[in-house]
Amino acid sequence: MLFNNKYSGIDFREKRVTFATVRMDKQLPVLQEVYETELTDSIVVAGKVQEKGLLATSLRSYLQQNKNVSKHAHLAIPTQHSLIRKINSLPDVGEPELAKLLHFQIGESIHLPFEEPLYDFVKIGSILPETKQETSNDSGEEDEFTLEELTKSVEKELQGPRSEILFFATSRQLSEGLLEVCEDAGYKPLTAELRALALQRLLMYTHPNWLKGTEMILDVSNDSVDIHIFKEELIVFSRTMEMNRNDYFNSLNSASEDVLSFNSDTFTVHEEIAATTERPKNFQEDAYLDDLLNEIQKAQNFYRYSLGERDSEFDRIIVTGENTKLIFSRLVERLPNEVVQIDYSSIVDFGFMQHDLLDSCSVAIGLAMRGNEKGEKKKK
Secondary structure (H helix, E strand, C coil), X not given: CCCCCEXXXXXXXXXXXXXXXXXXXXXXXXXXXXXXXXXXXXXXXCCEECCHHHHHHHHHHHHHHCCCCCCEEXXXXXXXXXXXXXXXXXXXXXXXXXXXXXXXXXXXXXXXXXXXXXXXEEEEEEECCCCCCCCCCCCCCCCCCCHHHHHHHXXXXXXXXXXXXXXXXXXXXXXXXXXXXXXXXXXXXXXXXXXXXXXXXXXXXXXXXXXXXXXXXXXXXXXXXXXXXXXXXXXXXXXXXXXXXXXXXXCCCCCCCCCCCCCHHHHHHHHHHHHHCCCXXXXXXXXXXXXXXXXXXXXXXXXXHHCXXXXXXXCEEEEECCCHHHHHHHHHHHCCCEEEECCCHHHCCCCCCCHHHCCXXXXXXXXXXXXXXXXXXXXX
């Protein structure tokens, strides 16, 4: 039996699937090829995989027509159907004990937006209890505390060390639906993970000095924008912003400059206009960029003020995704942060010819780089 050294990555987008095949050469990844296919209908609707048969047929077609593709595949969980949360309310114990505690707290003190959650976690540290500082009172009078302040003070003193964990969750129904489709198409899925973690793997190989501070990844597609924030190589924020580029085309028969129309009546018109030409003159680029910059600012503010990182400054913003070339130069002009693109030269050889698809397939590439790693059984 020949040793398998090729692995595929499959990323499911709104109406698009991207693929990547990586050959592991002495544990070093070498990108073999990338591919994307467009679908007529949305892959996931209301948290469920739609038209499984048609999707499986599309995946099978690519596998059968290309002998270079590996059946051993790693899958991506769509960002909009996943959750990342930092939890620091559990006692400072080992991961086996934490797994048992989480099992009992899911649905009780830890509420998730999935009926049947599939979850995992990693312990990233321990939090020691605050020590009470002795303060002197020059007046000789004792400090007065309200009952609420006294209660909080006693609780802090009684509270022992706590675990700091990163908690990941998604829908079991969605994950199993994607797994079923891939198996029906002839693939042998090994793992499923978040898009953000696939991009992290890619970046830590191609740019080992990145993600060490506080950094943002923008994964920009035609239908949406994934925003991921990393701090010291740990994912702390991941969210999908629905921003469809077709919504920024004016009707050819309309003189109005108002392009922020999202109702269903105008969406069809916009979509028909977008389909008639690749670069229509009436595309509202500034409006699109303004909204994208607004979403970036919202994510930064949430990180600073809701996650308690008020003093954090973003070292760089990394842009990837199918629309990288369309927006990169404008983001460089309008953002105060360093804005960068991924350099793929360390994972491609001289014969590689699909450079124009690299950013579109960046998540799939990061997935395929996972190699022979297989799923763990920690998930519940």
